Amino acid sequence: DEVYYRVLDADSLQPIIEFGEDDNSTRVSTDNEGMFFSFHFSILPPGRSYVFEFLVKNSGMRKVIRDQRSRFTVK
Numbered sequence: 001d002e003v004y005y006r007v008l009d010a011d012s013l014q015p016i017i018e019f020g021e022d023d024n025s026t027r028v029s030t031d032n033e034g035m036f037f038s039f040h041f042s043i044l045p046p047g048r049s050y051v052f053e054f055l056v057k058n059s060g061m062r063k064v065i066r067d068q069r070s071r072f073t074v075k
Contacts, residue, residue, distance in 0.1 A: 001059070002056075003028040003055065004019040004021055004026045004027050004057075005028060006019045006052070008050060008066075011048075019055045028054070045074070047075070050071070050072055051067060053067070
């Protein structure tokens with residue numbers, strides 16, 4: 001039903017940007033081609049690596065999925 005993203009420091013796994021459930025600030029959008037979100041990498045501190053996690057909310061259940069393939073570095 002709903003998917004949100006957050007950003008973690010790839011080394012420490014500490015959240016840099018939390019799931020924005022209260023204000024839908026990190027809610028993933030949906031269109032006829034699937035799910036997507038826009039992210040401005042310039043808001044993150046440079047010189048570090050990050051990964052995305054996704055919170056999937058469906059039928060009252062909550063599941064967090066870490067996308068290790070999304071590891072990226074901000075320079």
